[in-house]
Amino acid sequence: MSVVPDEKKPTPTNQVQSDELRAQIFQRLHPHAYLDRFLVEGVRPDGRTPEEWRDAFINVGSVSTADGSALVRIGGTTIVCGVKAEIAEPELDTPDQGFLVPNIDLPAICSPKFKPGPPSEEAQVLSERLNAALVSTQLLPLTTLCIEPGRSVWCLYVDATCINYDGNAFDAALLAMVAALRNTTLPVATYNEETGRTTCRSRTTRHPLSLNRDKLITGLSFGVVPTPSVPLDPTAFEEPLLIRAFSVVVDVQGRVVFVEGGVCGKSGTDYDGDEGSTLIEKSIQAAQERAKILHQLLQ
């Protein structure tokens, strides 16, 4: 008689491991049901309540090749943003305005869902939203970028690169861009009428940008799921399961400057007027609270 070891009998550690594995399989196969089970209990897969956001972390000025830079982490999401200032000719219809060119890159490094190559649809949409947010708020008056009207202006390329994508890249990228712009300094440039060239005096004498201090903006993104709760600051796992996602951008005084939303993932039921407006009110409140914390970090 050979002794067959009893593999079926669960030892305590074995039990924990197999439960973990089962949970993982359940998460993969039925992500909606998995998330719902959590939300019914009032928590989320990462242990937060639906109304809780993740901790943010900002580090500025670490990239010396950029004129201004910031690294932002919100939970797992990590974004590096660098500002490069170049000199360009202004547009004919706006001779005294410079350029602010924000772009976000979601390279293949940050998540298995992105492939190398040209910007994904998600990156394109995100760049457009960030551009709209930065332009509509007048954080940086473009006239302050003028060197010589009609001849020469600064062009600020604000490039954000995502290193780790764990959801809510909008909030992280906006925070990184604002922080990088706050960190940006420009050399003193003069336009020479005779040669038609713009030169800078020295590398060391630099001045910060004249940002609209009270227009410093922060964003908070929300996701709506079929169950009646609004998860703030969704993770990469939650994002594809949302039926609606929207972002509220508020300034220092808590004024709403930008609200943007849309259907994403599977489209669900529409909210009627009342429900919709309470939802918006609730989220604006949350965004204002969040803004206070983020502004402290920015200082």
Place this chain on the structure above:
Amino acid sequence: MTGLSKVEISYIRSSLLSDPPLRADGRAPEDFRPIAVETGVAPLANGSARVSIGQPRAGRGHEAEGAGGGTEVVAAVKLEVDGVGDDEEGGKVICSVSCSPAAYPHLSSPALDDLQSDLTSLLGSVLSHPSLCPQNLVIVPGQKAWALRLDTIVFADAGNVVDCLMLACRAALVDTRVPSTRSVEYRAPGRQSGTLNEVPDDLMDVDQSRNGPSSMLETRDPSSAVDFELADYWDEGKVLESRDSWPVCVTLNMLPTIHFLDATSQEETAVPLRLHTMFSFPGGKPTSHGMRMAGAGTSDMTQIGLLLKHAEKYARNMWIGLEAKLAEEEARRSVKAREKFYGGRRR
């Protein structure tokens, strides 16, 4: 070459490792296939060359499939006028390699693009290195310089394409002539007429009739020059200054105990590791311009030290051979040009 089977690979390897080493075409390990070099193949280019390694010779038609043809590359140099940035000295070498799809019928078009960009970056990293940039590419210091575009096309690849490319590049660069230029400066007409007023009237008339409206352009010392013109007399131009520094490449194909040169496509597939070495011998002194390893094998310090000594020797032989051939080509072409010139006059 597309994939060889394991058996084919082990067959090639074991025959190479046998004593004496056996190769499908009967060459010894350090033998090259016959190399043909021809310069001046593109009449509109400033310099050009065609190099082929292993063209089938009469009675050699029985060679294994794929090795039947040869590796063939054409390189051409075109000089273009280019502005000079503020922090640059001026003059640059821009390399590009394009591979004819006919040379690689088994590659998909993205794979072909990758191969082209790989070869381009390999060539660029060696030949565009600032240490090789010829000084006489500058036309007007701080203003204008020649951008040297070195375009190569791989027409056929039967192995050892890197050596062939580098040979063609060196031949084309040696063949290159930089057109003679002289710097000119714009002189305001007002100032000119002011000085002219002081000279006697008759002289002034002569001056104007002789120079006409083109007197605004004067040949000047280069420091204040803003533009240039081509020397109007017929001239072949000057050779590139770093002429004797453009390197040749010898690729050492490494098997654990031996190395061999000029691998055919099949042999290339069968070796785990290759070492490309680029050497030049300005004034007979060996200089290494680049080393690249390629393949999934590994090596060690002693092996590399030994290989480099061999590589230097092989490269020197190749260098001497190419120099002789290039001199011969130059003589042949100047004779041809003279014949054409005088022949045309006699008729």
Place this chain on the structure above:
Amino acid sequence: MAQSTFDRRRVNGPEESFSPVFDEEDDAELGWTVKHGRGLADIRPIFLQPGLVSQANGSAYIETEKTKLACAVYGPRQSKTTTYSERGRLNVEVKFAPFSCVRRRSPLRDAEDRAVAIAVYQSIVSSICLELFPKSTIDVFIVVIENDGIEGCIASGSIAASTALADAGIEMLGLVASCSAGVRGDEIRLDPVEKEAAAADGTVILACMPALSSITNVYQSGRVSVQGALKCMELCQDRCIDVHAVMAQSLLSSRTSTG
């Protein structure tokens, strides 16, 4: 000149823009005379942290003074191509962030990305047991956040890639360490910064597996004598032993801290 073509997929700036030009160069430290308080055979201190990219199977972030890059490994995962391959495929992609260099880089892929990727690929390919992963692809992605010399970039990229592969638990023959050297005249300096490399006659990058004392990549550019090149390689190989220790230590401490 950053953007010459209009790109619908990005937010576009003006058609042409130029890097600012400075009247006076107040950078007294030029070329070979850069002072950084290092000895000739010293390399920049390495900060190496595995496992920063939570979405990846393995990752590493490396910082050697001004050279900063992140590397993530995805895989082994199913190859996209339908043809059967007995060995796994290694794919290395390098991307420079637009703000990573002195001049802004256009976000489009350029030749330098590819050149660095090929060099890193060559450094690590022979260390991975690719025969264990039939039909699979291992993707190694590198983002250069700040670049201080292409030589240091390739060396750091190879170190980060090898560490990330180990972090992903992919079977390897050994960790690949890498080091670069610049030569000018008879003087050899290890791990040159961008300005030193530009002033050097030639540069050598060596990648090796110190545990097996085997060399996986040699990458030499510029003009070097054969003796000089060999001397560089020996110095680099010695230094790689220290780099290897840093890599092993960082992997060990990341394991113990996460349990």
